[in-house]
Amino acid sequence: MNPKVAKLVFGARILLFAFLLSVPSQAQDAGATVSGAITDASGAAVPNAKISIKNVSGGQSTETQSDSSGHYNATDLAAGVYEIAVSAEGYSTNILKVTVAVGASQTADVKLAGVLSLQDLGISSGEAQGSPTDQARLNKRSHMLMLHQRLGLIAAVPLIATVATSFGAGGRSTSTADRWAHLALGSATGDLYFTSAYFAIFAPKIPGTHSRGQIRVHKALAWIHGPGMILTPILGAIAFDQKSKGEKVHGIASAHGAVAIVTAAAYGAAIISVSFKF
């Protein structure tokens, strides 16, 4: 026989021999059993607990479940060190290690501790549970304030235009067309303003919350531009009437311009005060 072939045959025989030896050895190693009872802190049985048994050397692993009396049984295990992880709903996972001898029946009882609950933290179920009604109130509030914000920003456009046309409407060389344009823009501003204000005023209040931060400035400024938005068109109507009669604007109507400027300035400041927030 060729010496190379002879070497190969010899090697193959050794491998075969080693394999044949290993088969009965493994069969002999298997057959060990791990069993036990899963109980809670009071000693009561924990049924349906999940038991994962894993050989720490990276070999065999198996899973089983505790029965209605809390018992489990894992059979046909090879000898070795096993990590047993026991988990169950409402309990903290417990992990322990056991050493299993060849063919032995090993008992590993496991006690599970209950997981902490919110009640353990002193939080009542009332505090822990919200309500769809509360969420609906928050949603409605956010929705109404979003409309308030959008309409408020839109109202700024005719407001600026109203201020711009005021120079043609109230100066010495005025025209009827300028006055009408000023009146129309002012009316549009007023309509948008009060619609926007409606959404802010009637947005649901959230109990237990107090205004903090920039919103306080925004609300405080409303006490200036709110009355201003009522007073300005009244004074404007008087001034319009006086101008239409060919008279010089006089009396209380002469305050129309000043009131309008203060109102517009307060309105602009109110927008800026909340513009840089999420």
Added chain:
Amino acid sequence: MKTKITLALSLLLFPTLAHADSQWTLEESTLTYHVSHALKQTEGVSHAAKGKGVCHAGQCDFLIAVPVKSFDSGDSNRDLHMLQVTRGGQFPLITVRVQLPEYAVPVATIEVDLDVQFAGQTKDYKQIAFQRAEKGSDTVITGTIPLTLSDFRIDPPTLLALPVKNEVPVRVEMKWRPEK
């Protein structure tokens, strides 16, 4: 050599420590969320967290709960908006549960798996590192939870039509006291 001796001693002591029941109470806490936007950065702070930890049979279970509405960003309007977008009316608490083996507690850097419930959703954050330091008899834990809005199906709020970033990291500083 020194390390080996320490390790050997730890292994010898471990069975004793593992089976000694112990409890922890959250004494003080500062939780800070950080929201980023192209135009602005915002932070909200809460000191209202409650927490407890129980170690039994070598296994520790920690539970921390904080009301969503307790976060203060300095602007009540923004806080109420945050409460709305995070569905805080229906789900008023954020809870964080941590389960870890007791031997993993007394180390300088603790890596834990966090089970976070927020806005009606649950998300597991794996191997989050927290720094641990002793302060008298108390243990101070600091770290950051890499929370994202999408993890909890929260629509990002917008400013000038631009949404805030999805990442809202929560910085955690907690002082735990062992119960006697």
